[in-house]
Amino acid sequence: MSKKSTHAKVAGFRHHKAPFLSERERYLRSCVDSGATPGSLLVKRNELIWIAHFLPATAPQGVDIGQLRELVRQRASMHVGATMGERMIVIARPWLRFLGWWREPVKDLPFQANLDGYIKWMRDERGFSPSTVDQWQGRARQFLQWCEETDRDLAGLCPTDIDTYFIQNATRWGRTSMKAITGALRIFLRYAAAQGLCDSRLAEALRSPRMYAQESLPIGPGWTDVQRILATTESDRPGDIRNRAILMLLSIYRLRRGEVAALRLDQVDWAGRKLRVFRLKRRQPQVYPLLPAVAEALARYIDTVRPPTPVPEIFLGLNSPHRALSAAALFNVVNGKFKSLGIEAKHCGPHALRHACAARLVAQGLSFKEIGDHLGHRSASATMTYAKVDMRALREVGDFDLGELSWS
Template sequence: MKISQKEQIEMLFEDHLEGRGLKPETIKRKSIELNRFLSYLESIGRRDLREVSSKEIEEYFLFMQEKGYSSSTIITSHAMTADLFRALHKNDMILTNPMARTEMYIKEKSGVKVILTEEEMDAFLCSIETATGYGKRDRALFELMYVTGMRVGEVVKLTVEDVDLSHSEVLIRKGKGDKDRIVPVGQVAGRFLQDWISHARNWFNTGESDSLFLNSKGRTLAATAVRHRLKYYLKQAGIEKEGVSPHSLRHSCATHLLAGGADIRFVQELLGHESLETTVTYTREVVTGLKRMHRMYHPRENEIYPQGETL
């Protein structure tokens, strides 16, 4: 009876781990991570491990982060993936080891949210020139992320059919928690989306992709590419704040809405938070800002702390 490539990989991987003298419980844990990784590859149409690229591996770790896996689980999966491709390379099943060029992005658990101010967001977005197709795409992408608070993993999965500009809304399919939700787009982001879809997207769509945002080869724009474009435009705008990521646009969206007086339950629905407690964490950023403004501008505070003085 002929065994499948998946079964062959599982057997080779287990032999490799046993050869290293690992404990049975460690081998079992790594085998679980292996199956999770193989299932992900199958979901993106990658069934041959010999064709897996460093970029696809990086996207897997980003996928895990967007799905809410803990840092320790992602680190465990990274170690498993390194073991897997080391074993494949050792047994001449792959010519080069893609893990040698793979970066891993881990969301810090410090609780500190990196947020751009409204002025910084405006400078960032206005730094994106829309005279080119790339500019039209990127302006639409980042305007949409900021106005909706979408996760990067959600925005790259959008299709053209998910966008309903006649009703100024977008359908987010299978967000975190595998739940669909509809979010408002607004007039500004809607205008840039219309410009991208009507005047530039067809230049990128070399095949039959229905993805909303495409790369130069006509394929779905990757989460890693979004990160790279973000860093590029931050530099263009002269914003040197440390730790800014695509998730910072989500943090900024929530914080600016609450600071502007939005109901916390609206923000909860917009962001797709299951628990209101998750949304409440953003109010701390608003309170901190209020305290700062209060101390700077309230007459009673100015009597105690003249301009420029602190405790």
């Protein structure tokens, strides 16, 4: 027997004999579904064997960072280097989060009450979409954290403090990011002023950077790359069957990842061959014809892979307890395809696929109004960015039948 095969046999034996076998295997299967490479899987598997040996029997009740660092200390006592110890933390944390065993550190943030009130106002009074609430509270949190670190409080802020905040971060933000951050911060400061937390003049003192029409470049891959991505799912593996339906919805209907994650079984009208989608930005439903290829992909997943469960969402995890896939999980599905195929693009997630399809529709001669309706945009101006493409190159991409699509 060769040295290599002997080593593989020993590693396999250690894997099956180590504690928490089923928990480790479920996590590794989810990593495969997310597009992890064989090399990274091998590292994860070997590291999880060590981690499992050190974990206490009470681990299912929760493990925090203090306990994890204690495990690192125990392993270091066996003459393992500091780098290996840090890698242990990096690999252990996602696994414990996957199992629901990770206890996030609780920080006593003096501004948390203000932030909670802002989130409630955005969600309950203004009715912003979950993605907008998440993004804007993140901008506000970042600013409030800076105020705390620099010993500033909202009540005493003046315009020069706001200038200092942007100057200190200018090297990390481009004009596009600066504009988005300025807008989000202006909304927060207006809310804070209405609550009597800061001077009402702060929000009006904010000035967005000058932006030039259509200055940013399209961020999506070419349509041939989209076809390559879809081709990787032409197999009988459960993960491929599920991911093919997801990728079709993202790349043909140009749905946002949150819209795909929220898609429910009752939104598919099989008899009427229609798909009803609640558009996040428009905050209203939109009806699409259910294309035969997409209907086939959905039906195959639902009939052969999706487990019987009362969960209403269509797309679920492949392993028990079969929860609905999150928007982050959908990003991992797409991002894994980009990486495995070596596709280079400014962004390598679901939104990049929206750009690829929109650019193709431009090349086919559709109006911005038609494309905007298809994408769920609220205004034609939001669609204009997709026109900044090499029209000649676009017309060279492979054919894909979108003739059955209509916009309503």
